[in-house]
Amino acid sequence: DAGITQSPRHKVTETGTPVTLRCHQTENHRYMYWYRQDPGHGLRLIHYSYGVKDTDKGEVSDGYSVSRSKTEDFLLTLESATSSQTSVYFCAISESLASGDHNEQFFGPGTRLTVL
Amino acid sequence: SQKIEQNSEALNIQEGKTATLTCNYTNYSPAYLQWYRQDPGRGPVFLLLIRENEKEKRKERLKVTFDTTLKQSLFHITASQPADSATYLCAPGAGSSGGSYIPTFGRGTSLIVHP
Numbered sequence: 147d148a149g150i151t152q153s154p155r156h157k158v159t160e161t162g163t164p165v166t167l168r169c170h171q172t173e174n175h176r177y178m179y180w181y182r183q184d185p186g187h188g189l190r191l192i193h194y195s196y197g198v199k200d201t202d203k204g205e206v207s208d209g210y211s212v213s214r215s216k217t218e219d220f221l222l223t224l225e226s227a228t229s230s231q232t233s234v235y236f237c238a239i240s241e242s243l244a245s246g247d248h249n250e251q252f253f254g255p256g257t258r259l260t261v262l
Numbered sequence: 263s264q265k266i267e268q269n270s271e272a273l274n275i276q277e278g279k280t281a282t283l284t285c286n287y288t289n290y291s292p293a294y295l296q297w298y299r300q301d302p303g304r305g306p307v308f309l310l311l312i313r314e315n316e317k318e319k320r321k322e323r324l325k326v327t328f329d330t331t332l333k334q335s336l337f338h339i340t341a342s343q344p345a346d347s348a349t350y351l352c353a354p355g356a357g358s359s360g361g362s363y364i365p366t367f368g369r370g371t372s373l374i375v376h377p
Contacts, residue, residue: 179364187369188351188367188368188369188370189351189367190367191364191366194364236306238305243363243364249311249363249365250296250308251296251298251308251365252308253305253306253307255305256303256304
């Protein structure tokens, strides 16, 4: 497996509380991504990063913020968790974003988040 | 809007047969298409990438085709084994012609190989 870890692996929290998920990589890849995966929706991009302090929104960014202060770490924050944010969250990395050159994504093991 | 369609129903086949999974896309022209495998409780794992100017790509027992006229990619596993049972995701991505370079994932098709 590529050197990607996610923490925590499981979390149960209550509506309205802030939650931060961490993704850590040891591959020195430039691009990092946060996805959520829900039954019937597949993988949906939340935010991604193309460098330290450089981030952009994905398809389902409302209610989420991200930060990348170091190449190896990409944090996803739910400022005030809601039940609709109950999901499995995957972090991914890629070396490139070019068309078909080294842009395959390597995924972390996922974080299962439950918001009560 | 861009749409990616993969069979939502599971594909059940017998061991040794060839499994064929379909990925159809509409409203855009991807420059490449990736295929991933996902096992329950784990993150997707990259398998193959095919570019728009490639008709076919092979890797061991895997074969992918890319028909830009039909807007379709087919993913074949020959001599299938029970260990091939998993969900397979297709992920087309745009190139310099427009759209996002980041691949968009289909919902996946579950493959079940019976011994």
